[in-house]
Amino acid sequence: MPNSTSTQNVSAKPNRLRTSIILLVVLTAVFLVAPHLYANQSLVFTIMTFIVLAQGLNLLYGFTGYLPFGYVGFFGSGAYATSLLVLHTHLPVLACVAGGGLAAALIGVILGPLLRLSGAYFSIANLAASQILFFVVSNPDLADITGGPYGLKIEQVYDPTASYYCMLVVLLIACGLAAYFRSSGFGMALRAIKQDPVSAAMAGLNVVRHRLIAWLVSALIAGLAGGVYAWGISVFYPDAVFTLDFSVFAIVFALFGGVGTVIGPIVGASLLYILYSAIGISTPQYFQLIYGGLIVLLVLFLPGGLLSLLQRRGINVF
Amino acid sequence: MQAKRTRKTLKTTLKTVAAALACATASFAAHAAAAPGEIKIGTLYASSGPFAVASLGQFEGLKFWANNVNKNGGIFVKAYNKKIPVKIVAYDDQSSTATATTLYNQLITQDKVDVLMADFGSVLTSVAVPLAAEHKMLLIDPTGSGANFFTQKTNYLADVSIPASTVWPVPLAQFLLKQGIKRVAIIYDANDFDASQAETMKTELTKGGAAPVFYKSVPTTESNYNVLLHTAKAANPQALLEFGYPPNDIAFLRSLSQSNLHFDMTFTIFPGQLLTLLKKNVGVKSLAYTYTYPTPPLVKYDKVTYGMNTADFVSAFNAAEKKDPNFLDASGYNAGIVVQKMIEDAPKFTQEDFHQALMDMSDKTTTLLGLFKINENGAQLGQSLPVAQLVPNAKGDDLNISVVYPDDHATGKPVFPAPKQ
């Protein structure tokens, strides 16, 4: 018996690594080719943004069970930090984007105590934190520092092509991290903690530290996405990057695909956002009705997400 | 023998056909390069969300213009020396800037529109500005007045139907100073549209020696003005100005009438733009003796150099849509006729020539919104809105608009201070 498990482990690891690499290569290929097939680069850029957000949320929700209603708070923090760095320092844009990610992680550190809460309390407290960030940043009293209600303009670095590739890189980082979570010991530890934190603690796992790392990584991803998004659109008002819509989309997309996996959020975000755009272009007046109905049906009949259809058949989805 | 002849015939036939095809293609291509079958005007509208009411109004006005111009065969395009009909390509952005960004890009890169027109308001216009500049397309901006847009010289932006936020409040400030009002209270929403107006007011009033005695901002979602009215009253102002969106104006005016506070003058923005909506929700009594910026078609321009004048527009719109037009309808229509004149004047059918045509018609063209005057940054410096007071009619069941400033447009004297109700 011990023999079979060890051989299983040994052959599983390189398999997972191969799957991860194939996935990253496929993603790169798809998104490198896409702008040549479909000229609306903004649309593809936005799809990538939502995939990153869904994946980042998956890193937290899928592996620790904490659902951050206010996930957009990190996105917005990244957007603002990046833009303020561009406006006030002479750092190159890429450094500012990295700064955006770090700023979001810093906010994650400050909000770390929220992890003490469970379930709905955590979710709503996270939402409250995100709203507070939004209101602070858009307040006229702080207009001199954050632009307040007037928003920010970083048109001097506007570069749709470069920001597109940068978002692709962020996407690869996010999926790479998800693959790591999915296939490493760290990821297994997280899952153990999610299932039964008391036993996990007794087994010697540092529950708090594991959760905190997942939380900070998730925040970092959202911050990077926010920074690149800000670079990509270059002109925005506060509610463009702090809108609750983004949190909701990230959650719905991730759940639709299937959390806890790597390709779930990718599939969910791509399908649903393309559907969202298609309906929006063809029958906009019934748009909200159709979209809402779709979500209701999803939860009632397919709560594990699309990939659960495969998982039910015994296929081990990556 | 037969085979050789057949082959030769075949070859000749093929060559002839090929030549004919080539000629046809060449002429077709030349013809296509010459004139498009229709002029595609791309724009967005919001069917839901906070901007829906205004955006749908503006879109309605634009469609009205397009129907009218097509009834006459289309726009006379100077570059091709013929009339070409217009087609409006429009998508719904649901008041979301993220959706708007991808849809503007769709219009530019997929639909390849000839003229790009923004959605209503600064927020939904903002995302189009860098996109338009990037793709070297002129962005026609009907109602985006945000001061941020017009900070540098550009060939790719033109505000056509609304004064820029930095010039809009100037007539109101001048009126206050002329009336000798020294104590002014300002409550404004924390968004670009209202905050920039408040800032401009504060600067102008301070220059005139009447710096505001009360200057507070509230969140855009503010719906409760009871306490704010009392705090404003504590500063004992003569005039109270409230800069907000329609839901704020409605809440403010209702609170005001239900409290037993009295101010010598109160001012809100939207009764002048959406008078019917405000009358329905606030009531004639609560609007009586308040001040506002009346907008066309409540402000009439009889002598125009281009397009319909106010009276003709109102009756034509009424006949077509079976209802009275409001300011948004007028601004959409105005955007349409500005584009029409632009295409009629531009020597070549290019974005740069379009922009030049706009600059050339600036300060020389008067439409139903007033004098069209843009500067090299794209800001609209004309079309200034006067100040009016809503005065109850003799029976007290409706309101008359009495323009009180500037003097050359005035239709009445202000009733100041406002009588206690």
Place this chain on the structure above:
Amino acid sequence: MELLAYAVIGGILYGIFFTLVGLGLNLLFGVMRIINLAHGQFIVLGGYLAWTISDRLGLNPLWSIPLSILCAIVIGWPLYRAVVPRLQRSDDPEMLSFILFFGIGQMLTAVTMLLFGADQRSLPEDALGSGSLGLFGQEFPDSWWWAAGVSLTALALLWLYFSRTRLGYATRAVMSERDEAIATGIDVRRVSTIAFVAGLALAGIAGAFVPYLLGSVSPDLGDGLTTTAFAIVIIGSLGNPLGTIVGGLVFGLGTMLMQTYYSSWSNVVPYALLLIIVLIRPSGLLGKAVRLA
């Protein structure tokens, strides 16, 4: 001093109304662990119901209160049967309810837009008395007093239900310990359905006063009302419906006081209070033990 008194009394009145806004949400969470993200949208529907009665039928908008209860039964009962049992059987009912009710909220917003259009609707002042009533010399519109009165009545009725009726006892049992309640033979489905319908009815009743206290009602108000309701419910006590009054009062007072002194920050109040309370005393001011992670 005057200003402070005005803010305090106004805050209390406003807060009592917002208790009604949060009550339905708390009831749903307490009994069924459902996070109703469509709560604000149900309130908006209540507002439109009141408008339809007032504008189209010419009746006093207060008639929408019994009508709301009726509609809540007609809509709520089938909605419950269709949706909740499935939710309870899944792995993570709390989180799935979040998504489900978000979807329902979207559909409701769309239907509201299609039926009524996007513009604001208000109710006539005279219907609830267009004057103002004063307390300690501070005057507030009549509609505020009505709203506070109805809210307190609803709270009182809820208290009576919990403490004097068998179903109410059973509901409290389900709220505190769901599994044991099932084990003791309580008809959890009946209790839950009644709570669900009651929650919707409370939302509808609150909606009737929204056009008065917020100036007007429009289809997009839903989300803002939902997040505010959440804040109030957590400040008071999530899962303890009677505790919502504390959350409402804290919210009302905080908002009005902030409006008086630092008006541009008044929207931060509910969320800042929520964060502080959740970090210091997670069970809310009135508390019910919450299992810390």
